[in-house]
Amino acid sequence: MGKFNVRPDIDEAAEKAGPAIGSKREIEQLPSVLWEGETVDMLATGTYDGGAGLVALTNMRLIFYKNGIMSQTLEDFPLGNISSVQWTGRMLMGTLTVYASGNRADIRHVPKQHGEAVSSRLRMVLATAKAPAPAAAVPAPAGAQDVASRLATLDQLKAVGAITNEEYQDRRAAILASI
Known part of the structure; x- marks a missing residue:
């Protein structure tokens, strides 16, 4: 997603994620939705509830953030509430499914490489927390x-x-x- 000079953890995650296709505004505004002491581990793009935005895995939660011109969407899943995660990949894109507090959320159109990485990291975090x-x-x-x-x-x-x-x-x- 490139270098944005937003914050070191966000810049590092964005650099690992590659080109920022339609998520530049979200990356620049991400610090405003983070909690105190929250750091970003991984970033990816995707669509959720009909809108394209940014998926951020932090040390506290999984966030879907869309900061559009006419509307803003913020959906977060605290790590302690996530019971499981599923990755369904296709040739180039896939769906990251998060099960949290009895609900299911499908984040679609996530680039395959980033979706696999986020789901693997999230599984590891969940397994370690519940060990x-x-x-x-x-x-x-x-x-x-x-x-x-x-x-x-x-x-x-x-x-x-x-x-x-x-x-x-x-x-x-x-x-x-x-x-």
Whole structure:
């Protein structure tokens, strides 16, 4: 989407997203719709509820923003309310479907490369946020968990990225040493 000199996080996300086809106004006005402490991770273009606009994935929510001459649309999905996300890609474009608080929102005509990237990143964020607490953070009473279930939990934490490889190795060694 290019360099806009709006804000470092927005500029970086826009640069990764490529040409700004019809979303220059939205990118320039994006800081006015962001919350305090909110940073932009990824940007894409798309249409929602009949209007073409900007899709922004931030550290707090997924935003669809259209700032037209005659009307403005702002739809946001706080990350804590999103239950799942689906990407349906076609040759060049696709649809990003967001399920949040019992509702379904289809953001259509998202360029394939950007839609795949946003949906993958959003899935990772959701999986990490909903991952169980690390085993070492909440000590279980002696004998409360068998070794196999403790190792399985540890494997899940590593798979969703909640712990580093080094933490995984340390905790695995501690579990095995407790046998």
